[in-house]
Amino acid sequence: MAEAVLACAGLRRTFGERVAVDGVGFTIAAGEAYGLLGPNGAGKTTSISMICGLLTRDAGEVRIEGRPLDTKTVDVKSLIGYVPQELAIYPDLTTRENLRFFGKLYGIGGADLDSRVDEILETIGLADRADEKTQGFSGGMKRRLNIGLGLLNRPKLLVLDEPTVGVDPQSRNAILESVAHFSTQGMAVLYTTHYMEEAERLCDRVGIIDEGQLKAEGTRRELVALVGEHDRVRMGVRGDATPVVQALRSVPAVVDASSGDGSIDLLVHDARTALADIVQTAAGAGAEIGTVEVQEPNLEAVFLHLTGKALRDEG
Numbered sequence: 149m150a151e152a153v154l155a156c157a158g159l160r161r162t163f164g165e166r167v168a169v170d171g172v173g174f175t176i177a178a179g180e181a182y183g184l185l186g187p188n189g190a191g192k193t194t195s196i197s198m199i200c201g202l203l204t205r206d207a208g209e210v211r212i213e214g215r216p217l218d219t220k221t222v223d224v225k226s227l228i229g230y231v232p233q234e235l236a237i238y239p240d241l242t243t244r245e246n247l248r249f250f251g252k253l254y255g256i257g258g259a260d261l262d263s264r265v266d267e268i269l270e271t272i273g274l275a276d277r278a279d280e281k282t283q284g285f286s287g288g289m290k291r292r293l294n295i296g297l298g299l300l301n302r303p304k305l306l307v308l309d310e311p312t313v314g315v316d317p318q319s320r321n322a323i324l325e326s327v328a329h330f331s332t333q334g335m336a337v338l339y340t341t342h343y344m345e346e347a348e349r350l351c352d353r354v355g356i357i358d359e360g361q362l363k364a365e366g367t368r369r370e371l372v373a374l375v376g377e378h379d380r381v382r383m384g385v386r387g388d389a390t391p392v393v394q395a396l397r398s399v400p401a402v403v404d405a406s407s408g409d410g411s412i413d414l415l416v417h418d419a420r421t422a423l424a425d426i427v428q429t430a431a432g433a434g435a436e437i438g439t440v441e442v443q444e445p446n447l448e449a450v451f452l453h454l455t456g457k458a459l460r461d462e463g
Contacts, residue, residue, distance in 0.1 A: 151214075153178050153336035154305050158208035159198050168194045170360040173208065176305070176338060181331040183351030184340040185447065187459055191360040192340040193233065196307050199338070200230045212305060226254075229303030231295050233310050239283035243274050243293055246282060247300065254301045264300060271329075272296040273322060288319020295326065306330055307338045312346065324350060344447050344459055354447065356454055363454040368447060369418075375453045377445035378403050379419035383412045383430060384438035395433035399425055419444070 157173035169191045176182040184192050197203035199210050201219050210217045217224040237246050247265045251257075256264060269275040272292040282290060291311055298306060308327065312320045327350055331337045341347055347354050348368060355365035364371060385392060389407035396405045396414060401422035403415040412430070416422055419442045430437060451459050 152176060152211075153213055154199065154211070154338065155214075156199055156208065156210045159195060159205055159210070160207040161194050161198060161203065161205055168360050169198070171208075172357065172360070172362045174355050174362065174365055176336045178304070178336050179331055179334045180353065181327070181337040181339060181351045183347040183354040184338065184357055185342070185344070185347045185354050185451070185459075186340075186357035187342050187457075190342075190357045192342075192357060193309055194360075195357070196230075196309055196338060196340060200228055200307055201225050202230075226301060227304040229298035229301060229306045231298040231306070231308045231311055233313060235290050235294050236297060237282055237290060237293055240281060242279050242281050243269065244278045246293060247296060250297045251300045256300065264302075268296040268299055271299065272326065286316070286319065288315040288322070291315050291319065291323060292326070295323065299330075303335065305336045305338065309340050310342070311339075312341070312343070342459060344451070348447055356447075356451055358451075358455045364450070371447060371450045372445045375445070375450050377449055378415040378417055379445065380443040381414040381416050381419050381423070381426065382439075382441045382443075383414070383426075383435070384410060384440075385412055385430070386410070386436040386438065387434065389435070392430050392433040392435040395429050396426060399429050402426065 152175040154176040159169050159172040161169045172191065172195050174182065184195065186192055194203065198205045201217050201221060204219050212224050212227045215224045241249065244265060247268060248261060251261045251264060269278050272295060274289065274292060282293060295308065295311060312323050324346060327337060327339065339350060353365060353367055354371060356363045364374060389412050393405045393407050393412060396402050396412065399422065401417045403417060405412060405414050414426065423442065427437065427440065448459065
């Protein structure tokens with residue numbers, strides 16, 4: 149556990165008779181983005197509140213760079229940057245003033261604070277709005293500043309709790325690009341979301357949480373393997389497809405092959421590695437190939453398989 153930036157195990161929290169989190173545990177390495185994916189009310193926010201030491205836990209442990217963390221360990225909390233769902237900015241202050249205020253709360257001052265604020269303004273794309281009060285900002289701009297506040301202390305672990313809720317598509321894309329950049333810089337990122345496409349786009353590994361329990365975790369392909377889904381390949385061909393279909397069925401990675409109106413449809417195990425063999429075999433069987441489309445299975449099928457409901461189904 150000491151080798152991971154974040155290592156948590158057996159997290160449990162109840163509110164009265166309701167079990168909000170039941171046995172959640174995972175690790176995140178430096179430079180890794182880990183997505184906690186689940187519907188609203190699944191236990192995501194409760195889990196990260198315990199991980200950040202903001203909420204006492206009934207059971208379990210949390211370690212940051214091998215050091216135990218609870219609600220009272222201030223020094224270990226300084227290794228975390230936390231970006232909550234609720235905006236934590238002052239509307240009567242400018243962007244720069246918000247950053248300076250929170251920077252001083254972290255104990256940063258002088259030239260270090262000045263340079264850090266300038267650096268973050270560039271990172272979140274608000275350098276040109278640095279001296280404007282935030283009360284007139286759009287939801288996306290406020291969200292970007294909210295993320296900037298979580299970066300002030302140069303955290304080892306950045307925790308983002310659904311940071312794109314309620315923002316426009318352009319701002320959402322800017323936020324996702326920023327988050328992707330953080331993990332490439334060596335930061336461990338914990339990202340909670342109920343948007344399937346965000347988890348697929350950003351996260352090296354994903355934990356699927358529902359009703360307070362971690363149902364499964366792994367890379368997208370590892371999770372898809374749990375369901376037994378295969379990649380789908382559609383080849384646009386001219387001429388008689390019958391001999392081509394027969395030839396493609398002999399390719400080891402091809403699970404099934406069929407022909408339609410001007411196309412051949414394949415079910416394939418790991419199309420990325422098998423595609424060259426598939427194209428070569430089809431051409432060798434006389435196919436005149438026009439187009440090749442590959443569709444990989446997504447996490448929606450995995451979530452439905454593990455929980456019995458769609459991700460957005462709150463019931």
